[in-house]
Amino acid sequence: MDRVAVIGLGYAGLPFAVALAHRGFKVVGVDTDEEKVELINKGVSPVYEPALNDYLKGVLERGLFKATTSVAKAIEESDVVFVFVGTPTKADGSLDLTQLENASEDIGRALKDEGGYKLIVVRSTVLPGTTEGVVKRIIEERSGKICGRDFGLCMNPEFLREGKALYDIFNPARIVIGEYDKRSGDILESVYRRFHGEKMPPVIRTSIVNAELIKYAANAFLAMKVSFINLIARIAQRLPRGDVIEVASGIGLDPRIGRDFLDAGLGFGGSCLPKDLRALIKLAKSLGVDAKLLEAILEVNETQIDEALELLRRALGDLRGKRIAVLGLAFKPGTDDVRESQSIKLVKRLAKEGAVLHAHDPLALDAAKRVLQGIGNVAFFSDVYECARRCDAIVVATDWGDYRNLCFERLGETMARRVVIDCRHIIDAVKASKAGFKYYGLGIYTE
Numbered sequence: 062m063d064r065v066a067v068i069g070l071g072y073a074g075l076p077f078a079v080a081l082a083h084r085g086f087k088v089v090g091v092d093t094d095e096e097k098v099e100l101i102n103k104g105v106s107p108v109y110e111p112a113l114n115d116y117l118k119g120v121l122e123r124g125l126f127k128a129t130t131s132v133a134k135a136i137e138e139s140d141v142v143f144v145f146v147g148t149p150t151k152a153d154g155s156l157d158l159t160q161l162e163n164a165s166e167d168i169g170r171a172l173k174d175e176g177g178y179k180l181i182v183v184r185s186t187v188l189p190g191t192t193e194g195v196v197k198r199i200i201e202e203r204s205g206k207i208c209g210r211d212f213g214l215c216m217n218p219e220f221l222r223e224g225k226a227l228y229d230i231f232n233p234a235r236i237v238i239g240e241y242d243k244r245s246g247d248i249l250e251s252v253y254r255r256f257h258g259e260k261m262p263p264v265i266r267t268s269i270v271n272a273e274l275i276k277y278a279a280n281a282f283l284a285m286k287v288s289f290i291n292l293i294a295r296i297a298q299r300l301p302r303g304d305v306i307e308v309a310s311g312i313g314l315d316p317r318i319g320r321d322f323l324d325a326g327l328g329f330g331g332s333c334l335p336k337d338l339r340a341l342i343k344l345a346k347s348l349g350v351d352a353k354l355l356e357a358i359l360e361v362n363e364t365q366i367d368e369a370l371e372l373l374r375r376a377l378g379d380l381r382g383k384r385i386a387v388l389g390l391a392f393k394p395g396t397d398d399v400r401e402s403q404s405i406k407l408v409k410r411l412a413k414e415g416a417v418l419h420a421h422d423p424l425a426l427d428a429a430k431r432v433l434q435g436i437g438n439v440a441f442f443s444d445v446y447e448c449a450r451r452c453d454a455i456v457v458a459t460d461w462g463d464y465r466n467l468c469f470e471r472l473g474e475t476m477a478r479r480v481v482i483d484c485r486h487i488i489d490a491v492k493a494s495k496a497g498f499k500y501y502g503l504g505i506y507t508e
């Protein structure tokens with residue numbers, strides 16, 4: 062079982078495929094996007110992920126990995142097939158299963174002519190009921206084969222974080238295996254035992270529906286922690302000498318709470334937490350379950366941008382015509398991904414208020430230009446000091462490490478006013494103040 066196919070070579074699928082090959086599996090990756098496949102076969106990852114290009118080049122050279130657009134070819138050359146296609150949400154919160162349905166059709170057609178037993182593993186995030194109701198059904202219909210007899214099926218959620226994908230794949234906190242039957246689960250567990258060797262993490266073997274729900278419950282809980290601390294930040298900011306960072310430390314040291322995911326800021330973005338939360342709310346409601354708690358997580362997130370605007374108004378008054386430098390456009394540091402980025406939402410809100418925007422990001426400038434096309438008065442800068450020139454304020458919207466070492470003396474020389482709004486708590490307030498800046502930290506009381 063060391064011949065593996067990975068279908069869908071995006072932010073999650075490509076690092077996983079490359080990691081498997083790095084550990085000696087023979088991997089064929091499939092993507093419908095010809096340009097992506099061409100780039101990958103040249104050793105260039107279409108998505109940014111630290112160290113991924115080096116690992117990719119290594120496995121291509123060792124002949125352990127190749128990419129193709131043909132599902133049939135990949136299935137012919139593999140025993141285990143991991144499915145990593147996108148599952149975005151539609152405007153009404155329901156999942157868009159087009160990519161998954163297409164991939165299942167392709168797998169079904171390919172299995173039709175196959176003699177041997179193959180294991181199909183759904184790794185895309187899908188709502189409870191989807192693996193058996195959509196993937197199994199389509200594969201059986203297209204192939205004429207029977208799940209559990211001719212092919213195996215697992216749902217195995219992925220918990221990697223973008224920007225830390227390889228680290229998370231090599232060091233997962235747990236492996237959740239939702240199995241159609243014991244044989245399917247045994248095969249998948251043996252793949253991971255081979256992959257992790259001595260460092261095998263805890264394994265949870267469960268039903269497919271539980272595995273599907275575990276993924277949504279995990280992401281909703283993480284989102285809840287972020288919204289919770291953002292609500293506390295709003296309170297702390299309004300109390301003389303209040304400081305959310307100290308409150309987060311104070312509660313985070315309780316092992317029942319934990320400090321992770323208690324960094325207050327502009328809110329959570331990205332391709333997963335918001336979409337998964339919306340989908341879970343829709344599922345809960347469809348089952349007649351009151352989803353107020355989940356809805357409140359989204360509501361706090363959506364209104365968190367107002368907190369940054371409020372600080373800007375306190376510093377500058379009416380924002381119309383004010384020139385504002387927004388530093389950081391990616392949904393978090395370490396990625397070029399701007400999907401559902403709170404910083405992008407902030408830029409759009411400021412543009413609507415009539416502000417003149419200067420925008421900077423170390424990696425996500427091109428992606429940001431695409432999503433901000435035609436939005437108000439926005440200029441893009443690859444140099445942070447050029448970005449701040451003539452501005453009335455700097456807003457740190459994404460916590461890129463690069464912004465930690467800003468030289469405020471140099472920034473101050475060319476800015477119209479010396480104001481910094483720190484939405485991610487990475488600016489040294491004392492240093493900024495010494496250079497004559499008025500510092501406002503989100504969640505921190507300011508006179």
Ligand SMILES: NC(=O)C1=CN([C@@H]2O[C@H](COP(=O)(O)OP(=O)(O)OC[C@H]3O[C@@H](n4cnc5c(N)ncnc54)[C@H](O)[C@@H]3O)[C@@H](O)[C@H]2O)C=CC1
Pocket residue numbers: 068069070071072073074091092093094097145146147148160161163164167184185186187219220221222223332333
């Ligand atoms: N991005 C992340 O950090 C994580 C994502 N996930 C889940 O993994 C899934 C994939 O997410 P991403 O990698 O972010 O999406 P993505 O959009 O970056 O990648 C999906 C890839 O699948 C390809 N594709 C679409 N239809 C196809 C088909 N029929 N056959 C072959 N390839 C096809 C697309 O061209 C694209 O390259 C989603 O369900 C997501 O929720 C889970 C954990 C982490």
Ligand SMILES: O=C(O)[C@H]1O[C@H](OP(=O)(O)OP(=O)(O)OC[C@H]2O[C@@H](n3ccc(=O)[nH]c3=O)[C@H](O)[C@@H]2O)[C@H](O)[C@@H](O)[C@@H]1O
Pocket residue numbers: 186219220221222223224280283287321322323324325326327328329330331332333334392393
């Ligand atoms: O299902 C997924 O795709 C993934 O979603 C998240 O990973 P990711 O979207 O890469 O990003 P996170 O590191 O979780 O950050 C999400 C957002 O929350 C924000 N955040 C995170 C932590 C925090 O303390 N405060 C905070 O505002 C980040 O800035 C970012 O906008 C989960 O962390 C992964 O476990 C999961 O696999």
